[in-house]
Amino acid sequence: MSLWAATxxxxxxxxxxxxxxxxxxxxxxxxxxxPGDLFVALKDVRxxxxxxxQALAKGAAAALVSHVPEDVDPDAPLLIVKDxxxxxxxxxxxxxxxxxxxxxxVTGSVGKTSTKDMLRTVLTGQGRTHAAEASYNNHxxxxxxxxxMPVDTEFAVIExxxxxxxxxxxLSRMARPHVAIVTTxxxxxxxxxxxxEGIAHEKASIFExxxxxxxxxxxxxxxxxxILGDTAARHAETVVSxxxxxxxxxHLTEVHVHSTSTVAKAETDGSQVLFKVGTPGAHFAVxxxxxxxxxxxxxxxxxxxxxxxxRWHPPSGRGTHExxxxxxxxxxxxxxxxxxxxxxNPASMKASLDVLVETKPEDDIGxxxxxxxxxxxxxxxxxxxxETALHAELADLPAMQALDIVHCVGPRMRALYEALxxxxxxxxxxxxxxxxxxxxxxxxxGDVILVKGSKGSKVSLVVAALRRAARGGTREEEDV
Numbered sequence: 207m208s209l210w211a212a213t214x215x216x217x218x219x220x221x222x223x224x225x226x227x228x229x230x231x232x233x234x235x236x237x238x239x240x241p242g243d244l245f246v247a248l249k250d251v252r253x254x255x256x257x258x259x260q261a262l263a264k265g266a267a268a269a270l271v272s273h274v275p276e277d278v279d280p281d282a283p284l285l286i287v288k289d290x291x292x293x294x295x296x297x298x299x300x301x302x303x304x305x306x307x308x309x310x311x312v313t314g315s316v317g318k319t320s321t322k323d324m325l326r327t328v329l330t331g332q333g334r335t336h337a338a339e340a341s342y343n344n345h346x347x348x349x350x351x352x353x354x355m356p357v358d359t360e361f362a363v364i365e366x367x368x369x370x371x372x373x374x375x376x377l378s379r380m381a382r383p384h385v386a387i388v389t390t391x392x393x394x395x396x397x398x399x400x401x402x403e404g405i406a407h408e409k410a411s412i413f414e415x416x417x418x419x420x421x422x423x424x425x426x427x428x429x430x431x432x433i434l435g436d437t438a439a440r441h442a443e444t445v446v447s448x449x450x451x452x453x454x455x456x457h458l459t460e461v462h463v464h465s466t467s468t469v470a471k472a473e474t475d476g477s478q479v480l481f482k483v484g485t486p487g488a489h490f491a492v493x494x495x496x497x498x499x500x501x502x503x504x505x506x507x508x509x510x511x512x513x514x515x516x517r518w519h520p521p522s523g524r525g526t527h528e529x530x531x532x533x534x535x536x537x538x539x540x541x542x543x544x545x546x547x548x549x550x551n552p553a554s555m556k557a558s559l560d561v562l563v564e565t566k567p568e569d570d571i572g573x574x575x576x577x578x579x580x581x582x583x584x585x586x587x588x589x590x591x592x593e594t595a596l597h598a599e600l601a602d603l604p605a606m607q608a609l610d611i612v613h614c615v616g617p618r619m620r621a622l623y624e625a626l627x628x629x630x631x632x633x634x635x636x637x638x639x640x641x642x643x644x645x646x647x648x649x650x651x652g653d654v655i656l657v658k659g660s661k662g663s664k665v666s667l668v669v670a671a672l673r674r675a676a677r678g679g680t681r682e683e684e685d686v
Contacts, residue, residue, distance in 0.1 A: 207230060207356070208228045208229070208230060209229055209230050209231060209232065209244075209354070209356060210228075210229045210232070210244055210297070210353075211227075211228055211229075212225075212226050212227045212228070212268065212283075212285065213226075214300075215229075215244070215270075215285055215297065216285060217300075218296050218297050218299070218300035219270070219285065219287050219293040219296045219297060220287065220288070220293075220296070221270070221285045221286055221287035221288075221293060222285070222286050222287075223268075223283075223284070223285050223286075224280065224281060224282065224283060224284045224285075224286070225281065225282075225283050227244075227268040227283040228242075228267060229242060229243060229244035229267040229268060230242035230243065230267070231243040231244070231354065232244050232246060232297070232350060232353045232354045233245050233246065233261070233266070234246045234248050234254065234346070234350060236257045236260045236261050236264060239261055239264050239265075239266060240265075241264065241265030241266075242265065242266075242267050243261075243265075243266050243267060244266065244268050244269070244270060244285075245257075245258065245261035245262070245266040245268070245269040245270065246269075246270045246290060246293075246350070247269055247270060247271045247272070247275075247290055248290055248291060248294070248346060249290065249291075250346075254290070255271055255272070255273070255275045256275070258271060258275045258277075258278050258282075258284075259275065259277045259278050262278070262282055262283070266283075267283060268283035268284060268285055269282070269283070269284050269285070270284075270285045270287065270290060270293055270294070271284050271285070271286055271287070271290065272286070272287060272288065272289055272290050273286070274286070291345075291346060294346065294349045294350060294353060295349045295380065297349065297352075297353040298348065298349030298350070298351075298352035298353045298380055299349075299352070299380060301352045301353050301354075301355045302352050302355070302380065302381065302382055304357055305355060305356075305357055305358075305359050305362070306360075307336070307355070307359040307360055307361060307362045308360065308361050308384050308385075308504045308505070309361075309362045309363075309364060309381060309382060309383045309384055309385075309417075310325060310361075310362070310363055310364070310383055310384065310385040310387065310500050310503075310504060311363075311364045311365075311366055311378055311381050311383035311385070311386045311387070311412055311415065312325070312363065312364070312366065312386075312387045312389065313343075313366045313367065313368070313374060313386075313387070313388055313389070313409055313412045314387070314388050314389025314390050314391070314409060314425075315389075315390055315391055315392035315393075315394040315405065315409070315551060315553060316389060316390050316392055316394070316489075316551065316553045316554045316557065317389040317390060317489065317492075317493045317554075318343070318365050318366075318367065318389055319340075319341050319343075319365060319521070319524060320490065320493055320520050320521075320524060320525075321389050321493045321496055322337060322338060322363050322364075322365040323337070323518065323520070323521060324483075324493065324494060324497045324515065324518050325337070325497050325500060326363050327514055327515070327517065327518040328497060328501060328506075328510070328511035328514045328515055328518075329361040329363065329504075329506060329511075330514075331510055331511075331514050332360075332361070332506045332507055332510055332511070333360030333361050333506075334356070334358055334359050334360045334361070335359070335360065335361040335362070335363070336351075336354070336355045336356065336359045336361070336362045337351075337362070337363035337364075337365075338351040338363065338364060338365045339351070340521075341365065341367065341548075342365065343365040343366050343367035344367055344368075344369075344373075345373065345377070347365075347367075348364060348365075348366060348377040348380060348381060349380060351364055351365075352364070352380065352381065361504065361506070364381040364383065366378060366381070366412055368408055368409075369398060369588070370398045371398065371399065371404065371408055372408075373408070374408055374409065374411045374412050375411040375412070375414045375415065377415075378411070378412045378413075378414055378415025378416075379414065379415040380415070381415060382415055382416075382417050383412075383415060383416060383417065383420065384416070384417050384419075384421070384503070384504065385420065385421045385422075385423065385500050385503045385504055386412045386413050386415070386416055386420065386421075386422055386423070386442075387412075387423040387496050387499075387500060388409045388410065388422075388423070388424050388425060388434055389493055389496060390425045390427075390428055390553065391405055391406045391409055391425070391428045391429075391430045391433075391434070392405075392551055392552065392553030392554075393405075393551055393552050393553070393589060393592070393596060394551035394553070394588065394589075397589065397590035397591075397593075398588070398590075399590075402429070402430060403430060403433060405430075406428075406430035406433040406434060407433060409434070410433055410434045410436075410437035410438065411437070413437050413438050413440075413441040413442055414437075414441055416441050416442050418443075419443045420441070420442050420443060420444075421442055421443070421444040421445075421446060421500075421503035422434075422438030422439075422441065422442035422444070422445045422446070423445075423446045423447075423448065423496050423499050423500060423503070424438055424445065424446070424448075425447070425448060425449055425492075425496075426447035426448060426449040426451050426453065426454035426455075427449035427450055427451050427454075427492075428449075431447070435447070444503070446499045446503065448492070448495040448496050448499055449492060449495070450492070455474060455475075455499070456472055456473075456495040456496075456498065456499050457472060457473045457474070458470060458471075458472050458491060458492060458495060459471050459472060459473055459478075461488045461491050463486050463487065463488055463561070463564040464486060465486065465565065465566070466484070466485070466486065466527065467482055467483065467484055467485065467486065467516070468482065468483045468485065468486055468487055468488065468490055468491050469481075469482045470482075470483070470488075470491035470494070472495055472498075474498075474499075479498065479508070479512065480512075481494060481498070481512045481515050481516070482515065482516040483515055484515075484516050484517050484518050484519050485518070485519050485520050485525060485526075485527065486527070486561050486564060486565065487525060487557065487558075487560070487561045487564075488557075488560060489557035489560070489561075490520075490525075494515055497511070497515070498511060498512070498515075522545065523545055523546065523547050523548035523666060523669075524545075524546060524548050524549070525544065525545070525546045525558065525561065526544075526545045526546075527542060527543070527544055527545075527565075528542070528543045528545065528673075529541075529542055529543075530543055530672060530673065530675070530676035531676050532649075532651055532675070532676060533651075538571050539571060539651040540568075540571075540651060541649055541650075541651065541652070541653045541654070541655060541672075541676075542565065542567075542653070542654045542655070543655050543657070543669065543672055543673075544558070544561060544562060544565070544654070544655065544656040544657070545657055545669050546558045546656060546657065546658040547584070547657045547658065547659060547661075547665045547666040547668070547669050548661055548666070549660060549661060550583075550584065550585075550587075550658055550659050550660045550663070551586050551589070551660075552586065552589075552596050552599070552600070554658075555583070555586065555600055555603075555658060556603055556605065558656055558658045559581065559600075559603060559605035559606060559609070559656070559658075560605050561656070562579055562581060562605065562609065562654065562656040563579065563605045563608045563609070565579070565654045566654070567579060567652050567653055567654045568651070568652035569652060570652075571651045571652045572650035572651035572652045572653070573650050573651075574650050574652075576652075577650075577651075577652030577653055577654065578610035578611060578650070578652070578653045579608065579609045579610050579611075579653075579654050579656075580609070580610060580611045580612075580613070580632070580648070580649070580653055580654065580655045580656070581609055581611070581612045581613070581655075581656045581658065582613045582615065582641065582655065582656065582657045582658070582659075582665060582668050583600070583612060583613070583614055583615065583619055583622065583656075583658055583659060583665075584615040584619065584638060584657075584658065584659020584660060584663030584664070584665035585615065585616030585617065585618040585619050585659060585660055585662070585663040586618065586659070586660055587618075587660040587662050587663070588660075589618075593618055594618065594621045595621075597618050597619055597620075597621040597622045598621040598622055598625040599625075600622050600625075601622055601625035601626050602625075606626075606630075609630060610630070611630060611631075611632040611648075612626055612630050612631065612632055613632035613633045613634075613635075613641060613648065614632075614633075614634045614635075615634075615635055615637070615638050615641055615659060615663055615665055615668070616636070616637070616638075616659070616663050617636065619634065620634055632648070633648070637664070638659075638663060638664040638665050638666075638667040638668055639664070639667060641667075641668055641671075642667040642668050642670070642671040643671070645668055645671035645672055645675055646671070646675040649672070649675065655672065657669050657672070
């Protein structure tokens with residue numbers, strides 16, 4: 207099925223084709239490119255023009271370029287434009303304009319990717335659904351997601367992120383959502399903002415792109431809820447709030463966290479909604495409220511969405527639970543790994559530590575009689591001048607008191623290590639590579655281990671080392 211014809215793409219971008227072509231997808235990476243894709247030669251860490259020849263050799267239908275690379279035949283299938291990134295944005299605009307899909311956009315300091323993935327899960331059962339891959343939520347990720355959207359899409363889920371002021375509104379205007387969600391506002395990217403209120407204003411700017419008659423969905427628990435509400439009221443026909451606060455439109459009344467799922471009850475419009483999320487974590491139940499509110503706003507079936515929500519699991523690195531077998535000869539010798547190594551800020555740290563505390567270790571199966579709750583915590587990045595204090599303050603979290611051992615990774619996490627009582631201090635290391643070489647000696651059968659940190663802290667290396675230490679392999683936890 208054709209996604210882009212040469213003439214249509216040229217009309218959208220103002221470019222010139224060297225020959226006719228038909229593309230079935232759009233790619234910016236030769237490692238994941240599929241035959242028939244339009245390869246977009248973006249300039250990022252590397253110049254995509256250096257990979258055009260490789261893309262064509264792998265079967266790309268054509269390449270979107272600003273010039274003909276030296277190692278490419280001028281007669282090769284190329285769409286030549288003035289500048290590649292604006293051309294990709296133009297493709298995104300054109301893709302959005304040609305579809306009749308109902309679009310929901312998601313942002314937030316914490317939880318936007320999991321909320322996006324929940325929406326994808328519940329909407330897929332109700333129509334042809336298109337959603338962003340991974341965390342494609344920035345200045346190239348949003349237009350790429352839109353450019354990949356088929357014409358016959360019925361529901362689209364667009365994730366929008368930011369690192370600096372002024373980034374969200376233009377991306378929202380490109381996505382033109384019918385529904386926009388702010389999952390929460392928390393200290394993240396503080397080095398680019400003066401305070402939490404500045405972050406709230408930036409997150410609230412997602413409502414500037416709403417289509418006429420649109421719905422804004424806001425977290426009513428956050429201290430900056432008034433900022434979100436004021437901006438939402440200026441741009442949305444309907445404003446819906448959610449959270450634990452009894453005054454919100456979607457009120458979470460009960461949460462029960464189990465080993466592999468979370469069961470919750472909510473009230474809205476005088477009715478009760480009972481639902482399950484297929485992973486442990488009270489914070490996932492809060493995000494699920496935003497999902498169900500969006501389902502209502504998009505005219506989808508709430509009951510079907512509730513049924514499908516129970517089979518959702520977070521993507522790898524965002525809170526997935528895995529049982530690792532330590533000895534192939536004895537299936538009782540296991541540890542439980544909570545892999546949350548993709549992102550971190552104070553709010554998401556608290557949520558992940560709460561999950562760790564709710565997860566029970568197994569006693570009497572390892573060298574140490576009592577199973578332990580162990581946290582491996584990497585630096586939280588982009589927190590600005592308050593970063594040292596924000597790391598140290600993690601020691602005061604109620605969940606921290608219930609942990610047996612805390613290993614700290616990175617120069618910023620030194621502040622937490624020094625704030626911890628002696629009984630909880632594990633190892634502090636400058637880099638994740640150092641801890642990864644010692645991982646096997648830090649664990650015992652029956653332990654529950656959380657690995658959490660910003661992507662740049664590279665604590666995913668510790669996750670990989672733990673998996674290697676599981677000589678018998680791994681098995682993902684099954685939902686019950």
